[in-house]
Amino acid sequence: MEDVVIVGAGPTGLWLAAELRLQGVSATVLEAKREPEPHSKALTLHPRTIEILGMRGIADEFVDAGIPLPTGHFGALDARLDFRGLDTPYPFTLFLPQVRTEELLAAHASDRGVPIHRGHQVTGLDQGPDSVRIAVEGPAGTYELAARYVVGCDGTRSTARTSAGIGFPGTGSTIWGWLADVVxxxxxxxxxxxxxxxGGVMAVPMPGGRTRFVGIAPEDHRAEHPGELTTAEVRDKLRRALGTxxxxxxxxWSSRFGNATRQADAYRRGRVLLAGDxxxxxxxxxGVGLNVGFQDATNLGWKLAATLRGTAEPGLLxxxxxxxxxxxxxxxxxxxxxxxxxTTGxxxxLALRGFLSGMIREVPEFSRALAERLGALDVRYAPAEPAHPLAGRRAPNLAFADGGELFPLLRGGNHVLLDLTAGGAGTALPPGTRRHRAELSGAAEPWASADAVLVRPDGHVAWAIGGAGRSGGDGRSGGATTEQPDRAG
Known part of the structure; x- marks a missing residue:
């Protein structure tokens, strides 16, 4: 029996598989397509995604393969968001076509021993009390697998989601965008x-001398699918919007995409979980979809592994x-x-677009807030109870007085206890926690006055003590959500 079967070999599934293997948990990936997708839906990696790659020691491979862009856009406004002042080692968006991203992630997963089976279509799931039976249609015929858990990373039409009976409420498409890769x-x-x-049009240079046009036209504001996108239609749309x-x-490659907006009402039902699309x-x-799915997988991986190892509180998953x-x-x-x-014409x-562009140019705090939001640097997981100001926050790549940094300490997928007073944290710790006694260099509040901080494998703070968040009793102030400091995986 497998520990985990992952349905879907896109970026989310591949990264989740690698994260599970890092934690010593077996994971098998089943992908319906026989070959990797030849076209790149996504083109961008955002700062937090690159930080996660940095925490595992492989960010340079991706940065070297892409083109760092110091600015990004919100709603295709004329004023660009400037990432250069953000508190991250990667103050940029990374232009990297999804095809290349998936190649790098597949190699990373394979290096960790993850089996990736292409041409294996999952057709249904049957949950039992201790396992999930998985029906598969493979190149050699139908067969079944058993796993302790299944994670659906199989896109918006997820078989895992529908088989588990998880609802997907939301709204259907009323607007259709289009894209075309051309010379x-x-x-x-x-x-x-x-x-x-x-209408609106953006152009993006692509590898191989191609250009991607992405646009929205007034005639595509309708509920029904407009049909196949033809080259003649693309020419017409460009001439009307740009004059040439x-x-x-x-x-x-050309495609249409709608604004249907839906979210699973549960990310877990029994032994079936969902991530990404x-x-x-x-x-x-x-360009946020791939990135949020990648971050879903990072949050889930260590929690699912701890659950399988029996080192987690029941509520951790x-x-x-x-x-x-x-x-x-x-x-x-x-x-x-x-x-x-x-989509407004x-x-x-258009006045609203101009007004917001002016705000981005003239109000640095507004521009920075949007950049942090787009780059997922502002994500904080709400603590279950009143907690230290650091609890649930993303930990930046803190610099230590001895010249070291935080991210290399997280490469093993372990918790890291930052003992910032060299006096010991005085509390029980998750199994395998790496204790690091150090003094911070150049840290701002509330980091500067913290005595000890427990950083989770996903780079968020489990709890902290000291400074403005100092607590009495045993000093445990700030477990994010339901995690407890003495039993977290």
Whole structure:
């Protein structure tokens, strides 16, 4: 029997499998497609995603393969968000087509011993008290597997989700965007982004001399699918929005996508869990979908492994839903807001775009807040009770007085106790916790006055003591959600 079967070999499933193997848990990935997807739906990795890769020591592989961009956009507004002042070693968005991202993640998972079976379609699940039976249609015929847990990372039409009876409420599509990867005979001199009464279009240079156009047109504001996107239609849309089609030719991929917005009502039902697009569906504004799924997997991996090892509190696995469902809800709110900004052609709507662009240019705090939100650097998991100000927050790559940093201490997927007073934390710790006695260098409050901080394997603070959050009793102030400091995995 497998510990975990993961349905889907996209970025979320591949990363989750590697995280489980890092924790010593067996994981098998089943993917319906026989070959990796040849086209890149997503193009961007955001700062928090790169930080997670950095915590496992492999960020450089991805950064070297991509193009760091110091700015990003919210709702395709004219004013760009500046990432360069953010508190992260990776103050940029990374242009990296999904095809390459998946190649790197698949190699990482394979290096950790993860079996990835392509051409194996999961057709149903049957939960029992101690395991899940998985029906599979493979290249050699039908067969069954048994696993202690199943995680659906199989997209918006998730078989795992429907088989588990998990609801997927939300709204259907009323607007359809389009994209086309083409070659241009007369390419523009720089970036292209235009939004007006005749629709909106953005152009992104792609590898191999291609350009991706992404757009929204007034005639595509409708509930029914507009049908296949033709090259003639793309030319017409570009001419109306930009005055030229740049001599486009040789399309290699085109697609339409709607603004249907849905979220699973539970990220866990029994022994079936969901992550990534199986848990949340939205208009692909801001390139956030892949990144949020990746972060789902990072939150889930260590908790599921601790549960399987028997070192976790019973409620720890349920904290996956408690922590990540609100993040998914926030994702849906943000993408809906950006969709509204991108699809308005009215005088009032264009005025709103201009007003918000002005705020981004003139109010640094507003611009920074949007950049942190887009980059997932602002995510904090709400503590279950009044707690230290650091509890649940993302831990940045703290610098130590001896020249060391925090992220290398997390490479083994372990908890890290930062003993910042060299006097011992005085509390029981999760199994395998790495204790590091150090003095912080250049840290701001509330980090500067903390006496001890327990950092989880996903880089969020489990609890902290000292400074403004000093507590009496045994000094435990600040377990995020239901996690307890003496039993967390």
């Amino acid at each position: 241009l005979a007369d390419p523009p001199a720089g970036a292209v982004s235009a939004f007006g009464p005749d 089609d740049f001599g486009l030719h040789s399309p290699s 199986a848990a949340h569906m939205h208009f692909p504004t801001g 349920d904290s996956y839903h408690a922590e990540r469902h609100p993040v998914g809800a926030d994702l849906l709110e943000s993408t809906r807001a950006q969709t509204a900004l991108m 009215s005088v009032e709507g």
